[in-house]
Amino acid sequence: MNSPRLPLSNIRIADFGWMIAGPLATRVFANFGAEVIRIESGSRIDEIRVVGARPEGIESPNVAGVFNDINTSKLSVTLDLNTDEGLSLAKNVIEISDVVTNNFRGDRMGKWGLDYDNLKKIKPDIIALSMPMMGSDGPHQDYGGNGINIIAGAGISSITGYPDKAPVGTGSLYPDFSGNPNHASIALLAAIRYRNRTGKGQFIDLAQYESTVSLLGTSILEYTANGKLPDRPGNRSQNMAPHNVYRCKGMDRWCAIAVSTEEEWQNLKKGLGELEWMNQPKFATFNQRKANEEELDEGISNWTSDKDAYEVMNLLQSHGVPAGVVQDTEDLLKRDKSFTDTHVIDMPHPEIDSMKVHGETISMSGVTPKVDRAPLLGEHTEYILGDLLGVAESKIDDLYVSGVLK
Amino acid sequence: MVVSDEMESLCPPTQERLLPYTILDLAEGGHNICGRLLGDMGAEVIKIEPPGGSQTRLRGPFTKNSDGKPRSLYWASYNSNKKGISLLLDTDEGRQIFLKLVNKSDAILESFQPGYLDSLNIGFETLAKINPQLVHTSMTPFGSTGPYAGFISTDLITSSMGGMPFVSGDEDRPPVRISFPQAELVAGSQAFGATVAALRHSRNSKTGQHVDVSEQIAVMWTLMNATPFPQLHGTDVTRAGAFRKRGPIDARHVFRCADGYVSMNAQAKTLDGFIRWMSEEIEIEKEILGFNIDKWNLKPDSDPNGKEASEFKKVEKAIESFLSIKTKMEIFERALSAGLLVAPCNTVEDIRKSPQLEARSFWIDVYHPEFGKDITHLGPYMKMSETPLKVYSPSPSVGSHNEEIFKSLGIGKSEIEALRKRGII
Numbered sequence A: 001m002n003s004p005r006l007p008l009s010n011i012r013i014a015d016f017g018w019m020i021a022g023p024l025a026t027r028v029f030a031n032f033g034a035e036v037i038r039i040e041s042g043s044r045i046d047e048i049r050v051v052g053a054r055p056e057g058i059e060s061p062n063v064a065g066v067f068n069d070i071n072t073s074k075l076s077v078t079l080d081l082n083t084d085e086g087l088s089l090a091k092n093v094i095e096i097s098d099v100v101t102n103n104f105r106g107d108r109m110g111k112w113g114l115d116y117d118n119l120k121k122i123k124p125d126i127i128a129l130s131m132p133m134m135g136s137d138g139p140h141q142d143y144g145g146n147g148i149n150i151i152a153g154a155g156i157s158s159i160t161g162y163p164d165k166a167p168v169g170t171g172s173l174y175p176d177f178s179g180n181p182n183h184a185s186i187a188l189l190a191a192i193r194y195r196n197r198t199g200k201g202q203f204i205d206l207a208q209y210e211s212t213v214s215l216l217g218t219s220i221l222e223y224t225a226n227g228k229l230p231d232r233p234g235n236r237s238q239n240m241a242p243h244n245v246y247r248c249k250g251m252d253r254w255c256a257i258a259v260s261t262e263e264e265w266q267n268l269k270k271g272l273g274e275l276e277w278m279n280q281p282k283f284a285t286f287n288q289r290k291a292n293e294e295e296l297d298e299g300i301s302n303w304t305s306d307k308d309a310y311e312v313m314n315l316l317q318s319h320g321v322p323a324g325v326v327q328d329t330e331d332l333l334k335r336d337k338s339f340t341d342t343h344v345i346d347m348p349h350p351e352i353d354s355m356k357v358h359g360e361t362i363s364m365s366g367v368t369p370k371v372d373r374a375p376l377l378g379e380h381t382e383y384i385l386g387d388l389l390g391v392a393e394s395k396i397d398d399l400y401v402s403g404v405l406k
Numbered sequence B: 001m002v003v004s005d006e007m008e009s010l011c012p013p014t015q016e017r018l019l020p021y022t023i024l025d026l027a028e029g030g031h032n033i034c035g036r037l038l039g040d041m042g043a044e045v046i047k048i049e050p051p052g053g054s055q056t057r058l059r060g061p062f063t064k065n066s067d068g069k070p071r072s073l074y075w076a077s078y079n080s081n082k083k084g085i086s087l088l089l090d091t092d093e094g095r096q097i098f099l100k101l102v103n104k105s106d107a108i109l110e111s112f113q114p115g116y117l118d119s120l121n122i123g124f125e126t127l128a129k130i131n132p133q134l135v136h137t138s139m140t141p142f143g144s145t146g147p148y149a150g151f152i153s154t155d156l157i158t159s160s161m162g163g164m165p166f167v168s169g170d171e172d173r174p175p176v177r178i179s180f181p182q183a184e185l186v187a188g189s190q191a192f193g194a195t196v197a198a199l200r201h202s203r204n205s206k207t208g209q210h211v212d213v214s215e216q217i218a219v220m221w222t223l224m225n226a227t228p229f230p231q232l233h234g235t236d237v238t239r240a241g242a243f244r245k246r247g248p249i250d251a252r253h254v255f256r257c258a259d260g261y262v263s264m265n266a267q268a269k270t271l272d273g274f275i276r277w278m279s280e281e282i283e284i285e286k287e288i289l290g291f292n293i294d295k296w297n298l299k300p301d302s303d304p305n306g307k308e309a310s311e312f313k314k315v316e317k318a319i320e321s322f323l324s325i326k327t328k329m330e331i332f333e334r335a336l337s338a339g340l341l342v343a344p345c346n347t348v349e350d351i352r353k354s355p356q357l358e359a360r361s362f363w364i365d366v367y368h369p370e371f372g373k374d375i376t377h378l379g380p381y382m383k384m385s386e387t388p389l390k391v392y393s394p395s396p397s398v399g400s401h402n403e404e405i406f407k408s409l410g411i412g413k414s415e416i417e418a419l420r421k422r423g424i425i
Helices: A021-031 A065-070 A084-095 A116-122 A147-153 A179-198 A208-216 A218-226 A262-271 A286-291 A293-304 A309-318 A329-335 A337-343 A381-388 A393-401 B004-010 B029-040 B073-078 B092-103 B124-130 B155-162 B183-205 B215-221 B229-233 B268-281 B307-323 B328-338 B348-352 B355-359 B402-408 B413-421
Strands: A012-015 A035-040 A075-078 A099-102 A127-130 A202-205 A243-247 A254-258 A323-325 A344-348 A354-358 B022-025 B044-049 B062-064 B070-072 B083-086 B107-110 B135-140 B209-214 B243-246 B249-252 B254-257 B260-264 B342-344 B363-368 B373-378
Touching (some): A012 A021, A012 A084, A021 A065, A065 A354, A099 A179, A147 A208, A147 B260, A208 B373, A218 B062, A218 B348, A218 B373, A243 A293, A243 B155, A254 B155, A309 A323, A337 A344, A381 A393, B029 B107, B070 B073, B107 B183, B155 B183, B155 B215, B183 B209, B183 B215, B209 B215, B254 B307, B402 B413
Parallel strands (some): A012 A035, A099 A127, B135 B209
Antiparallel strands (some): A243 A254, B260 B342
């Protein structure tokens, strides 16, 4: 089932990942031609097949929105790893794979005899990726959390929101969908390249906690170098004013405006139609605008509040002022043509009409990724056992009956 | 502490490098992370700045060097493991040298306004003629094409257009962004992945390509839990502050504790664990003890004021008051021993002092000649057993590798001096 001309074809991944960050790390491989095999089981269903947004009234492990989005183009084999035969079939899949991935906490893989040392015995040049929240060693290695906990633990919450309010973090499961899977795919790509050149596999230990801390970048360096702790500044910025989102016409509509230079400030004044109040000395320089920021924000809000957010954006952009609508998901999916045309795919699905999924984020001039539907639970069990592992058809039937392929 | 000369020699020989490529890096701001990641993995990354220095050097935070002059930590952290040369691209001579470099390189990274390099006649089409295997990666706020390609932007603008602030913050306040700018970084790390994939394709097919990375799309990706809602439920995910939607009710996920806040994922095992912990230490109501955990996960269409929902709220209230006198550390220790999905809302200070990060040697002190002192860096965000990631060299000063790089192009010492005098390098 490999697609020969895509850049990542001829790579096979045995994917023990579950929930979000693990599976998302291998999605890009599947869409760019690799054969990614989800090793899962009906006896302990991956929770992401069930939770979150899903069509109402259908009891099925195949229709949840996030599941379908993060597992495009993959295959699914169901194996009960707590049976000897199931485990041995999983090892057979590993034997013909280049990469084994998981994002369990602690030593779950080790309990199946699938830790790196044992994987090497199955396939000496195997590349193994582990993504436990806290890493594979250290005093907190057994702590298991998910996206919500990582946002808080890795400090994103502490710098997001308002100083007089709780550190609420992001409404999205930010690290699950950005840094952590990205960093994991990067490591895998590099390790595959290295193995191709040297014949050596390796173990990649990606602590999701550390990987998310790295997104705080210089907020941490400022503390380590200058002893200064960042606060929760809302949307304010140290070197831009005005810098906020401003209420527009309609329910919960906002436009962001960010002015960094004197030229942009003059442009903003022109864009707003040379309003008298903006010429007051208290807004004449950056330092004065920063000192009177609350009043400045109020003045701009008064101007934006009876206008359409997109009109505000287009008018200000045409005057050379950085401005953008605070788009909601509905805008992104329907209104924002720059997305919907190229990045949202209406994927046919056998159990429901269709399911909207993201395309690949990156466009390349020479390659078009092939984004296919996420697999139904166990959809490719027969292909993987029969075609890939050469198990006889009658034997497969026996395995079904004995519950090994549950 | 490691001195920079020694660090050069720590750089592994080509054969042992993860990524044996030569990369020209013209990117600015957070897009510098793309080249930094390539450098971490052993690629030779050549940072090209204009002779006056990169704009990114003006980006805070700053710290004073040994002469008391402020130097950018932002520059330092995203430009380690790079060599630095200076080159004026808007002169013919500068462009000739640039094209020679392109001819010897595998990829270029840049974040100019769409069309800028074309206007200098060194856009992708021109470069591809000189080096057909070249990967040209662009990182821009809205991508190189489409109605917003010409928009000017900042992190707040791109994040807003990507949909992230809309779902973040308190219900009764305006949408809010993560205060440390993320859009450029997320796009930069995606650009890294795409560049490596394209380099692999280039090796296999002998054709390079243009890789077009949009920050807006990179941001939209971080919302994958929200984007299925309009289609599947006809509703938008909105800001809920310290709460998250659980079926028909808002379940609290941020709780105040004695010395700060913690964030909890209110799933069955965690709720059960909290009820057990409370029952060990305090008198709790029978109704809470007998709470039917199996029924906590309410269906979206069930009654938000019904019996199960109000029972859930009662448990939540009890946890709220129980946690208010516990410290972050006490709660985290219980989470560790009982497997609860709750984590402290750590501050930067908590993170710096984390015993876990200490035990895993996350922090690295690197001597920066430009600062005249050690700067504590964040360590690699992953451990690779065969090819560990390291900081081989600190961020370069303007043109610090001019001689080495230009010499490799056959430009002699006197010529380099002449170019310097004319302000080309």
